[in-house]
Amino acid sequence: GENVEQHPSTLSVQEGDSAVIKCTYSDSASNYFPWYKQELGKRPQLIIDIRSNVGEKKDQRIAVTLNKTAKHFSLHITETQPEDSAVYFCAANDYKLSFGAGTTVTVRA
Amino acid sequence: DTGVSQDPRHKITKRGQNVTFRCDPISEHNRLYWYRQTLGQGPEFLTYFQNEAQLEKSRLLSDRFSAERPKGSFSTLEIQRTEQGDSAMYLCASSSLGDGAKNIQYFGAGTRLSVL
Numbered sequence: 001g002e003n004v005e006q007h008p009s010t011l012s013v014q015e016g017d018s019a020v021i022k023c024t025y026s027d028s029a030s031n032y033f034p035w036y037k038q039e040l041g042k043r044p045q046l047i048i049d050i051r052s053n054v055g056e057k058k059d060q061r062i063a064v065t066l067n068k069t070a071k072h073f074s075l076h077i078t079e080t081q082p083e084d085s086a087v088y089f090c091a092a093n094d095y096k097l098s099f100g101a102g103t104t105v106t107v108r109a
Numbered sequence: 110d111t112g113v114s115q116d117p118r119h120k121i122t123k124r125g126q127n128v129t130f131r132c133d134p135i136s137e138h139n140r141l142y143w144y145r146q147t148l149g150q151g152p153e154f155l156t157y158f159q160n161e162a163q164l165e166k167s168r169l170l171s172d173r174f175s176a177e178r179p180k181g182s183f184s185t186l187e188i189q190r191t192e193q194g195d196s197a198m199y200l201c202a203s204s205s206l207g208d209g210a211k212n213i214q215y216f217g218a219g220t221r222l223s224v225l
Contacts, residue, residue: 006151022116043113043218044152044200089151095140095206096165097214100150 002027002093006100014108019077021103023090030092032075033066037084038102048066048075048089080107113217115201121223124189129187130220133165134203141177141184142214145169146198158184159206191224198222 001102003026008058015017025033034049050057050064050073057064061080077084085107092096114133118204122128134141139160144152155174156166160181173191177186188195198221202214 004151036216045215046213046215049213085162088113094212095142095157095204096154097142097144097152101149102151108171 002030002096003097004081004090004092004098004100004101006090006103007104009101010104010106012108013080015080015082017080018030019075019105019107020083021075021090021105022072023074023092023100024070025092025098028068028071028094032092032094033064034091034097035062035064035075036089036091037086038089044089045065060065063078077087077105080105082109113201115199115217115220117220118218119221119223122223123209124140124191126191126224127187127189128191128201128220130201131180131205132186132201134182134184134201134216135215138203138205139181140204140206140212141178142202142204143184143186144200144202145205146200146219147196149193154185155186168204176224181187188222190195194220196224199225 006023033050036044038044063076087102090100116131142157143155146152159176172188175185198219200219201217204214
């Protein structure tokens, strides 16, 4: 089955700086890579996703890059704000998502 | 709220008791998923339905667990003879697989189970 590893487990950044989270996956057949944000006590919410036929996707301050050859993908958040503080999960596969262990992002004001 | 809803939000039970959780997906979503999330970890896939058919079950889903989606709408997850190791957040998600649909999974807020 798919195995997704996520780094770092915690990330503290100064407001306005960028944050980068990296994930690797094992199954070369995986073709869908979503990122979810989960605030304490709330549901995971999709923030951005990318499919295997695209190398990069951007949505305002959030971008995701995918390297299928190396089997890794990354989330980039620019101009971080306090409301970006949350746990972020990467995932891979299509109907049966395999999640990373999560990254706790803290944005310092 | 027209999102995925789960009931109850919290459940405390004694070891050995049976519990049942309910998930109401987004209307007209034909796929429904159950995941389990323990503290400090990402969600782990348990099972999923397409309409009323249960198409796949994870090896995490022991024979004490059973899930149903009898009419292709809401789903229930039952755990029999609960054990302390069953304590976790149980998340439900739904998606729409069809023409033009991207099969994006939308999650509910989960049911937190505590087994004493």
